[in-house]
Amino acid sequence: MPQKVRIALDAMGGDVGASVVIPGAAVALARHPDCEFLLFGDQARIAPELEQHAALKAAARVIHTDVAVGNHEKPSQALRRGRKTSSMWLAIEAVKKGEADVAISAGNTGALVAMARFCLHMLEGIDRPALAAIWPTLHGECVVLDLGATIGADARHLVALAAMGSAMASARLHIARPKVGLLNIGTEQMKGHEEIREAGDMLRAMNLPQLDYIGFVEGDGIGKGAADVVVTEGFCGNVALKAAEGTARQVVEVLRGAIQNSLMARIGYLLARGAFQTLRNKMDPRKGNGSVLLGLNGIVVKSHGGTDAEGFASAVGVGYEMARYDLLTKINQTFNREGGALASVPAAQEAVS
Template sequence: MSDGLTIALDAMGGDKAPDMVVQGADIALERYPELKIILVGDEARIRPLVEKTKRLKAQSPEIVHTEKAIADEDKPSVALRQGKGSSMRLAIDLVGQGRADGVVSAGNTGALMAIAKLVLRPMPGIDRPAIAGFFPTRRGESAMLDLGANITCDATNLVQFAIMGQIFVRTVLGLERPVVGILNVGIEEQKGNDSVREAATILRGMTDMPFEFHGFVEGDDIPAGTVDVVVTDGFSGNIALKTAEGTSRLIGQFLRDAFRNSLMSKLGYLLARGAVGQLRQRMDPRRYNGAMFLGLNGIAVKSHGGTDALGFANAIGVAADMKRYGFIEKVREELTNGRLDRPDEQPTAVATA
């Protein structure tokens, strides 16, 4: 890979690109001063924005010019056929060529997964890469996968997600022996479809792995932090993610309405302002921005398309941490030691939203 720590950014991906991307890169350099940034996109739009920054301007980042960008509404199949030369494709290519250690994009999720899978290729022993993200819990943070890359999954897919997920939290969160659970409609062993029951049976038999299998968990176990890694298919995972994001915004709106309700409530806000600020920070989705594509031969991170510069900076930080802690190498090592063979191959269902 590249010398040092280099991250390629799809500067044209996201609702507020390229401004948000450039500003986010500048913020990220405060936390990661050793980070080298490569911006991919329309240089005529990017260069003036770089000149307005402090840390990024001092680095004089490389800009890979292209005026072509993948639209949010493009289907993954269209992006694969017509996306060559786009800012997203060129940024991913930099990782594939070894010029960058990772790529971050706030663009089209389905296109990013499809192109990353084509260019970076899945690791040996992984049939379907998965999207993983962090959830705030009463105990701290937990990881969940898949969040939308694979709409339907069989038992082997779920077991592979469990292996990748526990490696991820051990690498990034520093947990020595994480607890893994499978999201289900109940905790009883007979509950759920054939895939989740078979996956649970396989995981219960993997006694020599460096994680503990808790069994089944339900939706309310996610915010409770019952397990460190929640495993599910992309259909359920994406619904859970969007529900959590919507609930966070709803609670925030309820609090604002309550404190504006009367003069007494406004005075109460002044007294509780510090606590409200802590709550707002704890629930801020920007803190958890940056979904990881696990199972690829390279680091790819998806930022929320509607995030701001701070949120995008956190997504860059996720990619940087994955490289610094050797996530790819650790996944390869554990897959080699405990690789699962599967007799069949099924097509991957890639999310389009």
């Protein structure tokens, strides 16, 4: 029988906290019965939710704290106030202590990045963390990073992102040698910022065995599935993510309005209902919820703060798969094999978060 995957949850994180986290964990447990949970947060708010989910109650342990990180707290403020006592910190610390395999929070992103980095520290050879998420494409899925953990990147950091992203694609998408592309304003080698061109030159020269570098990818190439891993720095990645989420919502609203516009449109919808359901499922942001904070000496997953139980269950599923398929070992193997080449490149300068 496989070992249980131990998941630490910040039960107070997100827009509504336990009323989404607990039902979401219950959905995730039904999908992954080999999980057990540590729930960090206010016992008085968690207990009534647990009473509605008997299976989860049997597979969970509650660790009480009444300190929660606010959604609008600055990372430095959250770190000072919530270190050692907040539900977010305690969930991350459970990973550090070996009590959990992964920590998941829907709370303040900046605070989560700061606390995870302070508590778990960075893996050797990696300067700073990156947020990586699964992105739907025409052909399946791809990994995109960095989605906003830090801003700015030099060539060495982009190469590190490529290595980490390929390890995540290997673990999550089960691809032995993922195709990796650098997000750029064009596919020609002379286009883009100097850092991107330099990173492309480095990846071609290094010819890393764990990834297949295919060159530059334009913005529309992400959805087309041009690469299994698309690498960019955090500012551009976050803009791309928000633009894609907004476009998905816009398409759904336009279709809904068009369907309700006339009787013929309603009849057409009934005839094509299966196709519309496929489109809705493909563009449902809840199914892709859950960004992995890569580069840490531990696995931390960020859930969208405004998601519902189904979306939070997806984030738990991402954490489960990263732990079950041993993401950290894959990243360490990547850097052990490729670290010599990375070590020869000057270290990246620290970016302002």
